[in-house]
Amino acid sequence: MLSYLKQKFHIAKKDEPFETRLELFQANFFNMPHHLWITESKALKRAFLILFDSLNDKLLQILWKKNLICLRSYGVLACTLSLPPQSDVLIVYPDLIKLLHSASLMHGVSILAHEIGHIVLDHSHHELNPVLAQLEADAIAFEMGLGKELMEQIKSFPVSDEYQLRIENLTSLLTQHSKKRS
Numbered sequence: 001m002l003s004y005l006k007q008k009f010h011i012a013k014k015d016e017p018f019e020t021r022l023e024l025f026q027a028n029f030f031n032m033p034h035h036l037w038i039t040e041s042k043a044l045k046r047a048f049l050i051l052f053d054s055l056n057d058k059l060l061q062i063l064w065k066k067n068l069i070c071l072r073s074y075g076v077l078a079c080t081l082s083l084p085p086q087s088d089v090l091i092v093y094p095d096l097i098k099l100l101h102s103a104s105l106m107h108g109v110s111i112l113a114h115e116i117g118h119i120v121l122d123h124s125h126h127e128l129n130p131v132l133a134q135l136e137a138d139a140i141a142f143e144m145g146l147g148k149e150l151m152e153q154i155k156s157f158p159v160s161d162e163y164q165l166r167i168e169n170l171t172s173l174l175t176q177h178s179k180k181r182s
């Protein structure tokens with residue numbers, strides 16, 4: 001327990017380089033007992049490493065102040081949880097776990113990036129038009145370099161007005177981005 005606490009309370013100094021702070025953030029995350037289900041699986045650990053490696057400095061700074069906890073849903077009927085106060089919980093369902101184990105790993109990571117977007121933007125604590133919240137979270141996934149994968153993933157969902165809007169939003173972000181690059 002003591003070593004857990006010691007690891008948990010690694011504090012990154014503000015003037016430390018981005019890479020050091022990112023490494024500390026990842027170490028803290030993987031050391032949490034809640035995340036054993038991730039570290040025990042090679043594929044899942046890799047997926048979360050790719051996810052966090054996609055963070056930029058601004059997103060890392062916001063996430064650093066949060067208490068991010070990722071839980072795995074086993075599809076049981078009910079469960080009780082006791083979580084640290086003020087934690088932001090990301091629940092991963094069996095379909096996403098399957099995706100993260102497949103050749104379409106990056107599509108799964110793009111969904112995680114979208115969820116990170118909701119957390120970074122504090123959506124659970126604000127009243128916001130639900131479609132707008134989806135578009136904003138998509139924009140964060142785009143910022144993390146996972147916009148193309150996310151768009152492809154949404155295209156595989158059954159057609160709906162909301163999904164159509166999200167596809168158009170991501171297409172426009174990706175087009176602007178490629179224009180800037182060329």
Ligand SMILES: [Zn+2]
Pocket residue numbers: 114115118133134137
């Ligand atoms: Zn969402």
